[in-house]
Structure formats: structure tokens, C-alpha cells
Amino acid sequence: xxxxxxxxxxxxxxxxxxxxxxxxxxxxxxxxxxxxxxxxxxxxxxxxxxxxxxxxxxxxxxxxxxxxxxxxxxxxxxxxxxxxxxxxxxxxxxxxxxxxxxxxxxxxxxxxxxxxxxxxxxxxxxxxxxxxxxxxxxxxxxxxxxxxxxxxxxxxxxxxxxxxxxxxxxxxxxxxxxxxxxxxxxxxxxxxxx
Amino acid sequence: xxxxxxxxxxxxxxxxxxxxxxxxxxxxxxxxxxxxxxxxxxxxxxxxxxxxxxxxxxxxxxxxxxxxxxxxxxxxxxxxxxxxxxxxxxxxxxxxxxxxxxxxxxxxxxxxxxxxxxxxxxxxxxxxxxxxxxxxxxxxxxxxxxxxxxxxxxxxxxxxxxxxxxxxxxxxxxxxxxxxxxxxxxxxxxxxxxxxxxxxxxxxxxxxxxxxxxxxxxxxxxxxxxxxxxxxxxxxxxxxxxxxxxxxxxxxxxxxxxxxxxxxxxxxxxxxxxxxxxxxxxxxxxxxxxxxxxxxxxxxxxxxxxxxxxxxxxxxxxxxxxxxxxxxxxxxxxxxxxxxxxxxxxxxxxxxxxxxxxxxxxxxxxxxxxxxxxxxxxxxxxxxxxxxxxxxxxxxxxxxxxxxxxxxxxxxxxxxxxxxxxxxxxxxxxxxxxxxxxxxxxxxxxxxxxxxxxxxxxxxxxxxxxxxxxxxxxxxxxxxxxxxxxxxxxxxxxxxxxxxxxxxxxxxxxxxxxxxxxxxxxxxxxxxxxxxxxxxxxxxxxxxxxxxxxxxxxxxxxxxxxxxxxxxxxxxxxxxxxxxxxxxxxxxxxxxxxxxxxxxxxxxxxxxxxxxxxxxxxxxxxxxxxxxxxxxxxxxxxxxxxxxxxxxxxxxxxxxxxxxxxxxxxxxxxxxxxxxxxxxxxxxxxxxxxxxxxxxxxxxxxxxxxxxxxxxxxxxxxxxxxxxxxxxxxxxxxxxxxxxxxxxxxxxxxxxxxxx
Numbered sequence: 001x002x003x004x005x006x007x008x009x010x011x012x013x014x015x016x017x018x019x020x021x022x023x024x025x026x027x028x029x030x031x032x033x034x035x036x037x038x039x040x041x042x043x044x045x046x047x048x049x050x051x052x053x054x055x056x057x058x059x060x061x062x063x064x065x066x067x068x069x070x071x072x073x074x075x076x077x078x079x080x081x082x083x084x085x086x087x088x089x090x091x092x093x094x095x096x097x098x099x100x101x102x103x104x105x106x107x108x109x110x111x112x113x114x115x116x117x118x119x120x121x122x123x124x125x126x127x128x129x130x131x132x133x134x135x136x137x138x139x140x141x142x143x144x145x146x147x148x149x150x151x152x153x154x155x156x157x158x159x160x161x162x163x164x165x166x167x168x169x170x171x172x173x174x175x176x177x178x179x180x181x182x183x184x185x186x187x188x189x190x191x192x193x194x
Numbered sequence: 195x196x197x198x199x200x201x202x203x204x205x206x207x208x209x210x211x212x213x214x215x216x217x218x219x220x221x222x223x224x225x226x227x228x229x230x231x232x233x234x235x236x237x238x239x240x241x242x243x244x245x246x247x248x249x250x251x252x253x254x255x256x257x258x259x260x261x262x263x264x265x266x267x268x269x270x271x272x273x274x275x276x277x278x279x280x281x282x283x284x285x286x287x288x289x290x291x292x293x294x295x296x297x298x299x300x301x302x303x304x305x306x307x308x309x310x311x312x313x314x315x316x317x318x319x320x321x322x323x324x325x326x327x328x329x330x331x332x333x334x335x336x337x338x339x340x341x342x343x344x345x346x347x348x349x350x351x352x353x354x355x356x357x358x359x360x361x362x363x364x365x366x367x368x369x370x371x372x373x374x375x376x377x378x379x380x381x382x383x384x385x386x387x388x389x390x391x392x393x394x395x396x397x398x399x400x401x402x403x404x405x406x407x408x409x410x411x412x413x414x415x416x417x418x419x420x421x422x423x424x425x426x427x428x429x430x431x432x433x434x435x436x437x438x439x440x441x442x443x444x445x446x447x448x449x450x451x452x453x454x455x456x457x458x459x460x461x462x463x464x465x466x467x468x469x470x471x472x473x474x475x476x477x478x479x480x481x482x483x484x485x486x487x488x489x490x491x492x493x494x495x496x497x498x499x500x501x502x503x504x505x506x507x508x509x510x511x512x513x514x515x516x517x518x519x520x521x522x523x524x525x526x527x528x529x530x531x532x533x534x535x536x537x538x539x540x541x542x543x544x545x546x547x548x549x550x551x552x553x554x555x556x557x558x559x560x561x562x563x564x565x566x567x568x569x570x571x572x573x574x575x576x577x578x579x580x581x582x583x584x585x586x587x588x589x590x591x592x593x594x595x596x597x598x599x600x601x602x603x604x605x606x607x608x609x610x611x612x613x614x615x616x617x618x619x620x621x622x623x624x625x626x627x628x629x630x631x632x633x634x635x636x637x638x639x640x641x642x643x644x645x646x647x648x649x650x651x652x653x654x655x656x657x658x659x660x661x662x663x664x665x666x667x668x669x670x671x672x673x674x675x676x677x678x679x680x681x682x683x684x685x686x687x688x689x690x691x692x693x694x695x696x697x698x699x700x701x702x703x704x705x706x707x708x709x710x711x712x713x714x715x716x717x718x719x720x721x722x723x724x725x726x727x728x729x730x731x732x733x734x735x736x737x738x739x740x741x742x743x744x745x746x747x748x749x750x751x752x753x754x755x756x757x758x759x760x761x762x763x764x765x766x767x768x769x770x771x772x773x774x775x776x777x778x779x780x781x782x783x784x785x786x787x788x789x790x791x792x793x794x795x796x797x798x799x800x801x802x803x804x805x806x807x808x809x810x811x812x813x814x815x816x817x818x819x820x821x822x823x824x825x826x827x828x829x830x831x832x833x834x835x836x837x838x839x840x841x842x843x844x845x846x847x848x849x850x851x852x853x854x855x856x857x858x859x860x861x862x863x864x865x866x867x868x869x870x871x872x873x874x875x876x877x878x879x880x881x882x883x884x885x886x887x888x889x890x891x892x893x894x895x896x897x898x899x900x901x902x903x904x905x906x907x908x909x910x911x912x913x914x915x916x917x918x919x920x921x922x923x924x925x926x927x928x929x930x931x932x933x934x935x936x937x938x939x940x941x942x943x944x945x946x947x948x949x950x
């Protein structure tokens with residue numbers, strides 16, 4: 001992209017972000033431009049309306065959840081580092097970077113990816129997907145076309161299938177187990193971030 | 195393939211062998227018809243004029259001389275053509291049966307009766323389309339589209355590379371080794387290389403079906419074999435046209451590229467148009483269900499013929515037609531039509547394939563076509579192999595830079611090894627004009643050698659090699675509902691993230707296509723309210739059906755409520771299963787809920803389709819919607835309801851992993867062949883009624899039905915609110931039975947002895 005290190009100077013903490021997330025300088029630059037574009041009132045932070053302005057996202061059944069995932073609990077704005085960190089989840093898995101400098105698991109490991117997805121289901125943050133939460137997701141995805149009873153049957157079946165410890169909810173481990181046959185790396189990756 | 199309808203003179207068969215010809219429509223009395231026209235016997239073409247002349251001759255004859263009235267007469271000429279065709283089809287099918295009973299090499303040469311010589315037109319117009327349509331209709335679209343880039347690279351660039359490499363080096367070999375038979379110009383060499391370098395879909399299908407390789411490799415090789423047809427067509431015409439002229443200029447090359455685009459895209463366009471037409475037609479067939487399969491076949495065949503007419507790629511047209519029409523047609527046509535289409539396609543393609551290989555075998559043995567030349571043939575075989583290997587390695591290296599899922603060395607080896615040549619190459623060679631290409635016989639010999647080498651040597655050894663290299667096999671696709679839900683969720687998630695990033699990636703376009711599909715196409719092409727049904731829902735219904743079947747298979751007895759003591763058999767069947775079950779007990783659904791679920795499922799069950807990955811010809815997984823299954827499901831639901839009313843035993847919804855196909859296969863056998871039932875078919879888990887008493891393991895579906903019937907008759911355990919629904923179900927059941935293919939009589943007859 002022709003962006004040298006110097007152009008990253010106006011991006012706060014660029015170097016730190018590069019190291020933390022594994023993005024290249026070019027990626028950071030590109031994401032910053034995108035961030036800037038979305039940030040309509042140029043405050044350096046994104047708010048919910050900024051996200052909702054993306055037309056396609058409005059058509060997405062789970063658009064609201066995705067937007068909510070960017071915001072840390074309790075805060076109503078997203079700054080650039082958080083933006084980048086969330087998007088770092090969608091990089092392809094890099095087998096070499098098993099542990100980064102701070103000893104945490106890198107953002108784009110399959111485990112972290114799954115955790116991110118899990119959080120989208122688990123709105124109340126109790127670490128489990130309860131029946132109600134699952135029902136909500138199904139309702140959003142299947143929309144108006146389906147009766148409630150059918151939704152409940154589907155949710156019922158899903159929980160029965162996955163719930164190994166009989167607590168009527170799907171924990172993170174059970175969630176992981178469901179998806180063990182699915183190639184998470186391939187499913188949760190954005191092309192241009194590779 | 196150049197001249198579709200040649201006059202019979204151009205392909206005069208060797209003396210003594212009848213051949214199958216297609217007459218064109220020039221003589222007014224003879225419309226295009228299949229006629230067997232052996233050179234020795236008089237061509238007896240049934241037509242009005244002929245009948246008249248015969249008649250007048252007869253009357254003339256009787257005027258002169260009264261013959262005795264023939265009591266028994268032989269008139270073979272009259273049924274000549276259809277008789278021999280049918281005989282060949284029958285022979286092919288019997289041989290196919292034989293191979294499955296006695297595993298032997300597919301190498302039988304028919305007796306010296308009347309071995310037919312394969313005519314290129316027969317091949318391209320009759321034998322090839324069923325196979326390609328079968329492949330196209332059941333093409334797994336998603337992996338195909340995901341890998342389309344790689345497939346196109348292999349098909350186009352790979353074939354081009356093969357052609358020029360082999361052609362060039364053969365020319366060099368010829369130059370080194372001059373001799374009359376080897377005096378080949380560059381263009382004939384290139385033409386020959388074109389013919390020999392295309393990977394053949396028929397051969398690939400035949401071989402890859404057996405080895406159950408993972409989906410990615412299968413679709414790569416198979417997709418390549420389908421799409422390289424366009425390249426072959428263009429190059430073939432190009433070289434053939436200019437072989438006479440002697441040179442190919444740059445302009446010709448440039449025109450060739452344009453021609454390629456026209457051929458490929460034109461073929462796809464023609465196919466897509468016919469596909470849309472077929473889909474649209476199927477929207478209105480709800481009153482004439484019987485002819486629905488006909489539309490599918492005829493539209494596809496017309497697509498193929500139209501494309502061939504304009505020298506476009508017929509194979510691509512056929513694939514496009516099948517792929518485009520399938521989702522809409524499947525939503526519109528009835529269960530039975532769907533089954534018919536599936537089975538007919540499999541049947542025709544199966545017979546076609548066998549016939550092709552028989553003809554190939556015959557052509558091999560038939561010496562008049564051959565002219566063996568050691569150097570040429572061996573050079574061809576070796577060059578083919580080398581070209582393929584280098585081509586695959588080079589292209590994979592390039593593609594791996596762009597691909598998400600990289601191709602490993604093992605994958606590359608399988609792709610290279612799976613580049614089989616087949617009958618298309620032979621037929622193209624056969625079509626060569628001998629005047630322009632005096633070395634035609636040498637070509638044919640070389641082609642046959644390569645074909646045999648690839649199909650037999652490579653084809654037979656690929657299976658042990660796959661085992662040896664531990665290549666990933668096809669996953670037994672037993673998806674759970676969770677997987678389905680979560681993968682859809684992830685799809686939405688990824689689309690959303692892509693939107694946030696402003697990146698128009700994979701998911702974005704897929705989403706857009708889905709939206710377009712839903713908004714415009716589905717509305718016009720799918721009848722009624724079916725267009726609204728989301729995929730998740732159909733998946734859920736499919737799961738319910740499968741589990742229901744497994745339930746019945748596994749232990750229908752355990753579902754029988756203990757309060758049905760009417761028949762001794764019932765009690766024996768029901769095991770006293772203690773609560774220490776290895777399976778999980780699922781939480782009890784409230785009674786009202788279960789009713790509702792049952793009602794919903796019942797109303798929805800009849801509407802949903804099962805989309806089966808039926809691209810394996812030999813193991814067609816049964817469609818659980820076939821006769822009787824829905825009855826069983828309804829019965830099962832009733833039993834469940836009974837159970838919960840009387841006891842507190844929970845539903846068993848988990849089943850141990852049953853062997854993938856067997857219960858369903860046996861179900862297919864049962865369901866589709868009532869005579870088998872009647873004849874007390876003693877296969878794996880289909881015991882007769884008597885035996886079944888003691889073993890709760892595998893209830894015969896029929897017995898369960900019959901028992902329930904008896905129970906109904908005796909009016910046991912039917913509480914008032916449920917009896918109405920029972921009746922409703924019974925009526926529904928009767929209705930489905932009346933409409934079912936095996937015929938009510940077969941079922942009814944069976945009922946009597948069991949109940950007595």
C-alpha cells in the first residue's frame with residue numbers, strides 16, 4: 001500500500017497494536033482509514049449510530065449483536081484500538097504465533113475466535129447459552145417466517161444435542177464440542193486480513 | 195463433433211459390421227430416426243412410401259401366385275434396430291450385475307455375435323448426455339463455487355499446457371525419428387495432443403466414485419474434467435480447420451481466445467436459459483405431476499443439443515442447465531417426481547457408462563482401426579504423464595498463493611494421478627477425417643492405449659494409493675442441528691464483519707446472491723408458499739425425520755407404552771428397560787407442548803424436501819420420504835404421545851451412532867420394493883414377523899404398522915381427544931397409501947396373514 005512507518009504516526013499506539021494483534025502496518029493503515037470513514041462526527045470514537053449507518057449491516061439478522069460486540073460492557077463508544085482488536089479475531093490462524101509478547105493467546109487462535117462467537121450468543125455474559133438466548137438467536141435468524149412452537153422445538157433439540165452436563169444450557173466447552181467438525185479458521189476469516 | 199448429422203456415407207462402417215446411424219432430415223420421407231443399416235442387408239426403413247410399395251408388391255404377388263398363408267413367420271428386419279439396441283442395453287446391464295456379484299476386471303469382450311462399432315454420434319448424442327446431466331444435476335454447488343478459481347485454472351491453463359507440451363514434444367520426437375508413419379506436421383501433432391490432453395468426466399466419475407475421497411479433491415478433479423470441454427472444443431476446431439491450411443497465425447490464435455470465451459460463456463448461458471425455462475415450467479405442473487420428470491430431461495437435452503448446434507460447449511450447457519434448474523425444480527415437483535428424476539438419471543448414466551466401456555473394449559479388439567507404432571504410442575503415454583505432473587505442480591504452486599485452503603503434496607499427487615482420459619478422447623479421434631489425417635489409425639491406437647493405461651492402471655491403483663497415503667476421505671456428513679445453526683450464525687457474523695470493514699468479500703457476494711435469489715428468482719420460479727422456507731428449517735425437518743427413523747429402527751418396542759398389552763407380541767417386544775439407560779434421558783416436554791410439536795411437525799413434514807448428496811451412483815441413500823416412512827413417523831409420534839400420557843418415561847431423542855446407511859438402506863429396500871416385503875426378505879435387520887417377537891432390536895417396519903393397525907381396530911388406549919387425530923392420521927395414511935407407487939394391493943395383501 002506504500003504506507004511507510006511514518007504515516008502511522010498519527011495513529012495512536014500503532015506499534016503496540018501491530019505487535020498485539022499481528023496485523024501488518026498496511027492493515028492497520030487500512031483499518032484506520034475505515035475507522036475514520038465510519039466516524040462521522042470525527043471524534044476519534046465510534047458510536048452505535050455510526051455502525052447502524054452501514055446499510056448492509058442493517059439488513060443482517062444479527063446486526064445488532066455484532067455491533068454490540070464491539071462495545072466493551074459499560075462503554076458506549078469504541079476507540080480505534082478496541083476496533084482493531086475485535087477485528088483481529090478474523091485473521092487467519094497463524095500457527096507460528098502461539099503466544100505473543102504478553103503471554104496471552106493471540107486474537108486469531110481458534111479458541112479466541114470461538115470465544116468471540118460465543119459471546120455473541122451469550123448476551124448476559126454468564127458463560128452459558130441459555131434456552132432463552134438460543135431462542136432469541138433463532139428468532140432473529142429465522143425471522144417472521146416461523147411459528148414460535150417450531151422455534152422452540154428447534155431450540156429444544158439443539159440444547160438436547162449439545163448439553164452434556166444436563167444444565168439446560170450450552171457452556172463454552174459444549175459449544176466448542178459442537179463445532180469441532182467445522183473448520184473454524186476457514187469459517188471465521190476475512191480475506192483481506194491475511 | 196463437427197458434423198452432427200452426417201450422411202451415412204461419411205462413416206461407412208467396415209464391411210460385415212452393422213452400425214447405428216442417424217439419418218439427417220434431407221430425404222423427405224425419412225425424418226431423423228435411428229436405423230440400423232447393415233451393408234449386406236437391404237435397409238428396411240419403415241415409412242409410408244415403403245409400406246405402399248410393399249403392399250402393392252404383395253398384392254401384385256398375390257395376383258400372380260397364391261402362397262400358403264404363413265402361420266409362423268420370421269420378420270427380423272422389421273424389429274431390427276430396436277431389437278439390437280435393446281439387446282445391447284440388456285447385455286450391458288447384465289454385465290453390470292455380474293460385476294457386482296463376481297468382482298472381475300471390466301474387460302469382457304463380447305462374443306463374436308454382432309459387435310457394434312461405436313459411432314461418434316451415438317456417443318456424443320446418446321451416451322454422453324445422461325452421464326453429464328447426472329453429474330450436473332447432483333453437482334455439489336457450494337464446494338464447486340468455492341473452488342471455481344482453482345478449477346478454472348486447472349481446466350483452462352492446465353489443458354492448454356498439456357496440449358502444447360505434448361504436441362510440441364511429439365513433434366520433436368517425430369522429427370528425430372522420421373519415417374513414413376511418423377511424418378507428422380506440427381498441427382496434426384497439436385490436434386492429437388488436444389484430443390488426448392483433456393481429462394475425461396466419464397472416467398473420473400467411474401473411478402472416483404469408488405474411492406470416496408474427500409470432497410475438495412473430488413470436486414477439483416471432477417470440475418476440471420467438466421470445464422475443460424470448452425477448451426477442447428475450441429482447440430479441436432481450431433487445429434482441425436487449419437491442419438489443412440498448414441499454419442496458424444497470431445490472428446487465429448487471438449480469434450481462438452475469443453472463440454473460447456464465446457464457447458464457454460455461450461454454453462453456460464444456453465444452459466442457464468433452459469434451466470430457467472424448466473424451473474418456470476415446473477411451477478405450473480402441480481396438476482400434472484406425472485410429466486414433471488419429462489420436463490427435466492427434455493429441457494436439459496435440448497440445452498445440450500442447442501449448444502452443440504452452435505458449436506458451443508454442450509457439456510457446460512448441460513451442467514449449467516442442471517445446476518440452475520435444480521433448486522427451483524426440486525421445490526416445485528412432487529416427491530415421486532423427484533425420486534423418478536433421481537433414479538432415471540442414475541439408471542441412464544449407469545447404462546451409458548457401461549455401454550461406453552464396452553464399445554471401447556470392442557474398439558480395442560477390433561483390429562481394423564489400429565496401426566501400432568511403438569515409438570509414437572510409448573512417447574504419448576510417457577508425455578501425458580509427465581505433462582500432467584508438471585502441470586499440476588506448477589498450477590498448484592500458483593494457486594496456493596491465492597487460496598485459503600492450501601493444497602498439500604498429497605493432494606497434488608491425487609489430482610495428478612486422477613487425470614484420467616476416457617471415451618471422449620477416443621470419440622474425438624474417431625471423428626477425424628481420414629483424408630486430412632492419414633495417421634488417424636495410429637492416433638486411435640495411441641488414444642486407446644492412453645485411455646486404457648489411465649483407466650485401468652491408474653484407476654485400479656488409485657484406491658490402494660489413497661489408503662497408503664492416508665488421504666482424507668469423505669466425511670460421513672452427519673451434521674447436527676447445532677452445527678447447522680452455528681454455521682449459519684457464523685455466516686451472518688462474517689457478512690456483518692465484512693460490511694463493517696467495508697470489504698466486499700466472499701460472504702458479501704454470497705449474501706447478495708441469496709438476497710437476489712430470494713427476492714426475484716424464487717418468487718417467480720417456485721410455486722406457492724414454498725419459496726419462503728429457510729434452509730435451517732428444512733434442515734431441522736430433515737433431522738427430525740432421520741431421528742424418527744432411527745428411533746423406529748433402534749427400538750420401536752421401547753417406545754411402545756406398557757399399557758398396550760393387547761397382543762402378546764407387543765409385550766414381548768417391549769423390553770423392560772430400566773432407567774439406567776446409557777442414553778440420556780431428556781427432559782420431559784409438557785404435554786401440550788408435545789402435542790403442538792407433533793402437529794407442527796406433521797403439517798410441515800409433508801412439505802419439506804430432502805436434499806441428498808447423490809453424486810455417488812452406487813449407493814443411493816434412500817429418501818426417507820419414500821413410501822411408508824411418513825406413516826411410520828406419524829405412528830411413532832402417536833406412540834410417543836401415548837407413552838407420555840400414561841407413563842412418565844421421557845422421549846429418547848439421542849441414538850447411538852447407527853451405521854450410516856444400513857438402516858436407511860434397508861428402509862429403502864423395504865419401501866421401494868414391496869415384493870421384497872412379501873417375499874420375506876431376509877437381509878440384515880429385516881427379520882420376519884415371527885422372529886421379531888423375541889428381538890426388540892430391529893422391528894420390521896411393516897410389523898409395527900400392522901400391530902398398530904390391530905391396536906387401532908381393537909380400540910385400545912385411544913382416549914377421546916386423541917382418537918380424532920388418529921383418524922385424521924389414518925385418513926392421511928390411507929391417502930398416501932393410495933397414491934403410493936408400490937400400490938395398495940401389495941400392502942393390503944400382506945396385512946392379512948400377519949393379522950390372522
